Amino acid sequence: MKKLYIRGGRPLSGTVRVSGSKNAVLPIIAACLLSTSPCTLEDIPNLADVDTICLVLEHLGAQVKRDGTTLVIIPPQKPKTEAPYEFVRQMRASFLVIGPLLARTGLASISLPGGCAIGSRPVDLHLKGLHMLGARIEHGYGSIRAEAGKYGLRGNRIYLDFPSVGATENIIMAASLAEGQTVIENAAEEPEVVDLANFICAMGGKIKGAGTKVVKITGVRELKGVTHTVIPDRIEAGTYLVAGAITGGNILVENVIADHVKPVLAKLLEMGIDVYEEQDGLRVIGRKDYRAVDVKTMPYPGFPTDMQPQMMALMTCARGTSIITETVFENRFMHISELKRMGARIKTVGRNAVIQGPVALSGASVKATDLRAGAALVLAGLCAEGNTEVSNIYHIERGYENLLGKLQSLGADIWGQA
Numbered sequence: 001m002k003k004l005y006i007r008g009g010r011p012l013s014g015t016v017r018v019s020g021s022k023n024a025v026l027p028i029i030a031a032c033l034l035s036t037s038p039c040t041l042e043d044i045p046n047l048a049d050v051d052t053i054c055l056v057l058e059h060l061g062a063q064v065k066r067d068g069t070t071l072v073i074i075p076p077q078k079p080k081t082e083a084p085y086e087f088v089r090q091m092r093a094s095f096l097v098i099g100p101l102l103a104r105t106g107l108a109s110i111s112l113p114g115g116c117a118i119g120s121r122p123v124d125l126h127l128k129g130l131h132m133l134g135a136r137i138e139h140g141y142g143s144i145r146a147e148a149g150k151y152g153l154r155g156n157r158i159y160l161d162f163p164s165v166g167a168t169e170n171i172i173m174a175a176s177l178a179e180g181q182t183v184i185e186n187a188a189e190e191p192e193v194v195d196l197a198n199f200i201c202a203m204g205g206k207i208k209g210a211g212t213k214v215v216k217i218t219g220v221r222e223l224k225g226v227t228h229t230v231i232p233d234r235i236e237a238g239t240y241l242v243a244g245a246i247t248g249g250n251i252l253v254e255n256v257i258a259d260h261v262k263p264v265l266a267k268l269l270e271m272g273i274d275v276y277e278e279q280d281g282l283r284v285i286g287r288k289d290y291r292a293v294d295v296k297t298m299p300y301p302g303f304p305t306d307m308q309p310q311m312m313a314l315m316t317c318a319r320g321t322s323i324i325t326e327t328v329f330e331n332r333f334m335h336i337s338e339l340k341r342m343g344a345r346i347k348t349v350g351r352n353a354v355i356q357g358p359v360a361l362s363g364a365s366v367k368a369t370d371l372r373a374g375a376a377l378v379l380a381g382l383c384a385e386g387n388t389e390v391s392n393i394y395h396i397e398r399g400y401e402n403l404l405g406k407l408q409s410l411g412a413d414i415w416g417q418a
């Protein structure tokens with residue numbers, strides 16, 4: 001789809017089911033390369049990023065079969081060792097195959113991911129971790145070549161300068177088949193890291209402490225395929241909670257782990273928006289008048305950077321001055337200029353955005369610059385007066401399954417152009 005059109009002003013109501021988590025499923029699909037037998041993955045969202053990682057695995061020799069929300073991955077007995085730029089260019093998360101490939105074959109050659117709209121996003125911590133496990137790392141011609149050497153990977157103690165999600169995942173995957181014990185200190189604690197660890201443990205791996213700052217991995221000789229259901233997408237859940245709030249609607253968001261969205265819930269409650277836990281999910285009841293709050297993005301369990309643009313859209317309609325401090329990515333404010341086109345009053349000072357509300361947003365032609373920026377503009381369009389046209393929808397399709405259909409089922413006046 002090329003564009004989304006929204007006629008704003010309708011309070012959303014009804015029930016929406018959250019899909020499987022994009023950020024959990026991508027490393028889990030990469031981890032299938034660690035297995036010597038087929039893996040079955042359940043509740044797989046239909047997303048462009050999932051298609052891309054599946055293409056990477058197929059390129060490396062795996063067979064991938066999809067049936068609805070089930071994905072069967074038959075890993076290759078002898079994987080190829082090279083993932084070219086063609087894939088990494090489309091999706092940075094392709095870099096997650098370096099850890100499992102290195103562990104399984106002793107060699108991995110991957111194009112270096114470039115920066116993207118939200119920041120420069122280096123991979124130094126991934127490489128530092130793999131080097132600490134004994135890999136020789138060479139840079140050249142835009143690629144990274146990692147080689148395990150004669151004795152294979154060996155467990156080690158690795159301190160991460162920053163709790164990088166991807167680096168923690170790559171190191172966990174590589175260490176799962178290494179000789180001896182690896183200890184990751186200052187590891188990322190995100191629920192998606194825990195889901196990956198649970199998957200590897202079900203395959204026969206030995207991982208303790210996932211979800212805390214210290215993760216201990218004892219390498220095993222072989223991992224075998226299992227069936228695993230991925231966790232619900234906490235960012236998609238948060239986005240629908242904001243959709244209910246910003247339209248003054250009443251929505252039940254199903255298939256959500258309340259604990260995973262706690263930082264978002266805390267802010268919605270602080271704003272005076274009603275959110276209740278019900279048997280089947282979380283109910284949000286929006287209101288016309290709600291308070292400004294301050295938000296600082298942090299690694300989990302702090303407020304997720306992936307919810308920052310959506311929260312900013314909500315803040316434009318809150319009473320008073322809200323401040324967002326973005327501490328995770330150095331350039332994640334591209335949505336501001338687009339929100340301003342819709343009437344938002346926002347100033348930036350370094351990594352802080354000062355949002356003055358409430359304003360009555362008005363529809364405009366705006367452009368999604370990245371995935372969550374796109375979601376924020378759709379949310380703004382839902383509450384704006386008049387028509388909003390959001391272009392560059394391919395960004396949104398990376399991470400939201402059937403956003404158009406789900407919003408339509410909640411009563412939004414939204415349609416798409418192919």
Ligand SMILES: CC(=O)N[C@H]1[C@@H](OP(=O)(O)OP(=O)(O)OC[C@H]2O[C@@H](n3ccc(=O)[nH]c3=O)[C@H](O)[C@@H]2O)O[C@H](CO)[C@@H](O)[C@@H]1O
Pocket residue numbers: 022023024026093119120121122123124125126127162163164165166167188192299305306328329330
């Ligand atoms: C596919 C996936 O799961 N993506 C998520 C993952 O991305 P990703 O795994 O790329 O995010 P990281 O946690 O690694 O990055 C966080 C910060 O650390 C920096 N950094 C990271 C690695 C490194 O080697 N060196 C370095 O300096 C990054 O530039 C960034 O400023 O976590 C982010 C932070 O919650 C989310 O926004 C992304 O949606």
Ligand SMILES: C=C(OP(=O)(O)O)C(=O)O
Pocket residue numbers: 023092093306371372399
């Ligand atoms: C930044 C995101 O994803 P990725 O790391 O895949 O770019 C995101 O999901 O908001």
